[in-house]
Amino acid sequence: MASLPSVAVNSTLKLEQDFRKVPTVSSAEDKNSHISYQRVARRSLDPRSVDFQEALTLLTEAPDVESAYYVPLLEDCIDKRSLCQTRVLHCHVTKTGWHRDLFLSTSLINVYAKCGAMDDAHKLFNILPLRNVVTWTSLMTGYVHNSLPELAVKVFCEMLEAGAYPTNYTLGSILSACSALASIGLAKQLHGYIIKYQIENDMSMENSLCSAYAKCRHLESAIKVFQRIPEKNVISWTIIISGCGDNGEAEKSLQLFVDMLSENVEPNDFTLTSILSSCCILLDLSFGKQVQSFCIKFGYHSNLPIRNSMMYLYLKCGMLDEARRLFDEMETVNLITWNAMIAGHAQMVDLAKNDLSAQRSGFEALKIYQKLNRSNLKPDLFSFSSALTVCSHLTALDQGEQIHAQTIKTGFLSDVVVGSSLVNMYNKCGSIEKGTKAFVEMSTRTLISWTSMITGYAQHGRSKEALGLFDDMRLAGVKPNKVTFVGVLSACSRAGMVDEALHYFEMMKNEYKIKPVMDHYACIIDMFVRLGKLEQAFEFIKEMDFQPNELIWSVFIAGCRRHGNMELGFYAADRLLELKPKDAEIYISLLNMYLSAGRFKDVSRIRKLMKQEKIGKLKDWSTISVKDKVFSFQPGDRLHFQSEAIYELLENLLEKAKGLGYIPENISQLVDEEDVEQNSYSLVHHSEKLAVAFGLLNTPKGASIRVTKSISMCKDSHSAIKFFSKLTQREIIVRDSKRLHRFMNGGCSCGDHGALL
């Protein structure tokens, strides 16, 4: 090549100083003056030497410029993701006439795409007098990377119509659009093109094809493609490992990881995070720990995604302290770290409802969420939906409302998942009105949103609204699933709508081909039981395709007690005991049944069984949150600092309630013998009464009281709190292990069939 023009030489001289600062210059590259100039030009873009504008000036003045000279400038635009600078460069290219160069135009499309400016990219594409397959592919890739896979497909079709032949690059790009769209039809078509156009077997493209099948949930096809890749690289393995994990074959993905190692393919950070994600699915901490040592061995120990995944694995396995240790050790964290911590603590609330420490981890989740807010990161839809889910479990309406406000401010409210979490939160916190409002204001609704609202109405005893919404949902073209039908059937059950219930039950089976599960039967049986139609309930139990479970018998027995059909009750009790239940609540309810029937032989039989089966004590506790602090109460609790005031208020209220017709029931039935010994009979109150009294004392007049309780409310507390709501003119919400109770003005939303014990 001809010697460099004087101006360029000057710039070389100027830049040599910079070369001295940068020691890594390969002599091989220097032999080629072409590349050397590129290096110079690239160096010239270093902000320490010459700015971008100056580099452009150099190029303007330089003779014999080749299009490749622009490469460093193009790269600089990509590095900086600077749309502004890209436009300047584009102008320059146009002015100097280089825009006629296909290489440069294609590169510019690519740069615009990398800057996220697909409008500019496509405009430029439209005015090009000439296009080749690379130009088309660049535009398509731009759409894929900017999360517009539909448009990528559109461009692909236009390209075929224009008569251009796709290459392996084109197919690779469009296959990743296909992955994003998860469209199996498209995947198969593209696979067909590969064969039809005899596109050269290229490992990248085969990887993309494998990934597309996996993302379309056609794991078998993905595995076939994978097996046929002659030279599998680490990416091929990573695709199939994560594909198995995503498609319910987590064990298989662990096996593949082992296979990969035995074929001497070294995993990278992507592989290791994928495999840790599979460990999360399987809750396989021991495999996870082995992977952890791999991470150290291969030098990924401080890799953030890996640390996040490892931390999440500990969280998933319930080892919160270990996870916290990892969290504290991290010098850098990202939003995913925070979200994993929030979600990890949030799931604990779900796991064991009868465990106070699990409840505490819910509050810990909210604390972490608040810390995130004080950090330099901003919560996203994952943070919001997890935090809202926690609020719904904890009946923490105040915190939930604060988060609602934040979702509005940040614009995340429009997200369907956030919207659904919000609806769910309000409904679970006992505010069906706010839940409805949030639901109505959603711009789009998914199956989950509809189901959540239908279930909300059903839980609040608003059967008509629940069924009306179910019709709306079907009109909107959303297909109900089995969870939706649990909501629908429980709405019918609550309202005693026998014909409707049976109609929907048949609809579910015939029209939607959903096989009824235990919860569906439980709704129907509960309905007959509520109506006192025990024989019909019993017939239904006998007709079921499978053995009734503990829930079915419990519901049935509660009905037998209520309606005084003890013969059926005793029969059902024996069937229930055959299932060897582990739930203390079940035994207590049987004890109560035999006690009230005066069958003391059976009482001692049950007590003996409880010892045999090692059934622990009934763990009754309630929590209430006041001003962001959580207070928990146990039955007969006198340890609390406000004990005296609480008991005084309770006695006072109970006295007044008696005047209005409250009849205390023998609550000693529910308390274990030890407890009775420790406290005199009349002073033992169940935890929810104490929590409600505490709430009345510590919240402003007229404020709602929200309590969560570990087990079902008993009839006595239920009746008492109804009177409390009338006497104090307060709304009192108690979420127990089975139901939502909203007490207002002497009534309860559960329709008085809620107390099982």
Place this chain on the structure above:
DNA sequence: CGCTCATAAT
């Protein structure tokens, strides 16, 4: 010449 492949969470 330039354009393609994969990861962590609700």
